Amino acid sequence: MTTPITIQFNDAIDTISEQDWQTLSHSNNPFVDYHFFKALETSQSVSINQGWQAHHLVAKSQEQPVAVMPMYLKSHSWGEYVFDWDWADAFERYDLDYYPKLVSTIPFTPVESNKVLSSTLQVSDLFSTLIEYCEQQHINSWHILFTEQIKTPLPEDVYQRNTVQFHWFNRGYQDINDFFATFTSRKRRATRKERLSIAQQGLTIRHLNGHQITEKEIAFFYLTYQITYLKRGHQPHLNIDFFKQIISSMPDNILLIIASDQDEDVACALFFHDDSQLYGRYWGATGYYNNLHFELCYYQGIEFCINHNLSRFNPGTQGEHKIQRGFEPVLTYSYHWIMHPGFKQAIKDFCQQERSHMLTYQAQCRALLPFKKADK
Template identity: 45%
Template sequence: MTEVNAVSWNNLVQTDDPFVCHEFLVALEQSGSVSEATGWLSKHLLVFEQQELIAAMPLYLKNHSRGEYVFDQQWADAYYQSGMEYYPKWLNAIPFTPCQGQRILLKEGQDLSTVMQLCMNTLKAYSEQHNISGLHCLFADYSQIKDLPQDMLIRVGVQFQWFNKNYRDFDDYLQTFTSRQRKNINKERRRVKEQGIQLQKLTGQEITQQQWQVFFQFYELTYLKRGQAAYLNIAFFKQLAQSMPEQMLLVLANNGQVYVGAALSFIGEDTLYGRYWGCYEEYHSLHFEACYYQVLEYCIAHNKQIFDSGAQGEHKISRGFEPINTYSAHWIKNTEFAKLIADFLRREEEMVEGYKQACIKQLPFKKLV
């Protein structure tokens, strides 16, 4: 990304999406969180018209499937069992970030299908020359992949998002809940206060170096508790604090003596993205308060229409997060495997839709008469 003009790249970004902006992607690389050593070789694809950048794809060569949140390890195993190599593969995605957004950055007025075809022709030719198994475009905005060529396979998933329906405040939002669920949330919020925990919301400009260090320790602990190393390092977060502080929101929890938890979100034009959470020890309902209720208050106060809370989390349903479809697109160079994967995806989509409908039935909202 250091070889790409930041202004030209960012001119292609829509809706202030923080994750596709030059500052975010270059911080991943310069911090060493994304590098050939970590299995992410940056190969961003740029499309020029004469000297003007008119389109771009955040693009990586991967030799593993970690940090992607769309799981294809079974596909890799099937390749190996057949005596073939699944890696390296192309990945058109944002590292470690399961949030939907632009995967082809496009200058206004350019034709998406024409640019997509040009990019695919280039990537297919390169893949043949360098024995790359395919291309995987993850968490794409559906408008960008709905008219893809037939050899691109669509994979459907489910996440949970919150939608702002012109709520005046958090209590107004809770009025849409059934009495039982409303009482449950109010009880959770009281429990946090009864434990003597206070919360503060800070935008990037207000966060001190010491608070960044505290946040990073919490973030790192989240991974260490699972026996894993954190994907991101402190250098990454400190660089973002300098380059894009206006798009960062940190919720800090303290017990009157020390900080006990933290949640970091990113701010887009209409959407707020919940990303990282951590704590030293478990406090009753603190996760829900810091990661959801405090952030929902911010969304309502600042007229954000969507809270994208990232991957997983069925516990979000009872708190009013609705199941929505996510989409990825896959080009598999081996045509026989492409047929097998297409059949798998058809069956998987049926199960995903059944799961989504079951989640909808569990939403806490009052039934309209």
């Protein structure tokens, strides 16, 4: 006889034991670490006032937690990177509410991870539970973003969406020049010219792990992080308290790369890493320097991966300029359910058409990679 599973939703991470969360997570991915989510909530970077009400799912068997699924009740679609603004607009045109919606994601972090922390349950095992809960609570939709691909057939009213990101793969390179040797000669010359320009501008670069970062360097990083957002007319999603907390609680997963001009810090990039991947997340600069963004955010990251035997580098979402620097197009996977029967078929059709476009786009991007033909 199968032991029944009970489900509860928690409106604060403090109501979930750190030990339970960490025990259930079998991933080294830093973005599913308890401390990452705790820093988001305790810093108030994620809160009901920000349109992110924590609503974490906990599944129990015989009163013992067997699964955790980080979730949020959201009143907007900011910070998700799987865009459904058009869906929300369609609801509004018919004078219907699209929000609140229930979203399983890592806030402001488009990184693939298994969104169900468990050794016994998979994401698809919770589809019917989530549907039933949303219907009971009059929640209009649920969305599971940047999760692992589900290869079994989906329920009729659960839809897959895809986006394309650009990732670097370590194929046993001895150093970065070994990697550049796989480029065509023209692309190789262009890349080396970019890197040479950093020294020609008199810039120096240093790497700091989380244990080495000082308060002064945190303040400089946060200044440049703010500048990046303000240039685009937006307020930063994350406050400085969040960054202080993660640097303190997750120092082994943090890499800060800083560029200096005559001993004055002028730019930096903050990365996370685990034992197999590097994740580029935040970049900013106090002034313009030719090719510095490419150097700090891409080439330094590639060298770090080679030197530390990491297999993959995810430098962040979007950015076709990554292609000519050897970052390959990969598909991401998200899953969606909509309660309103009048929109189900239209949204299903949209997702199918979008997938076709994404597959075509991925193939077009792959054709633009800088590798010699034999290396594609």
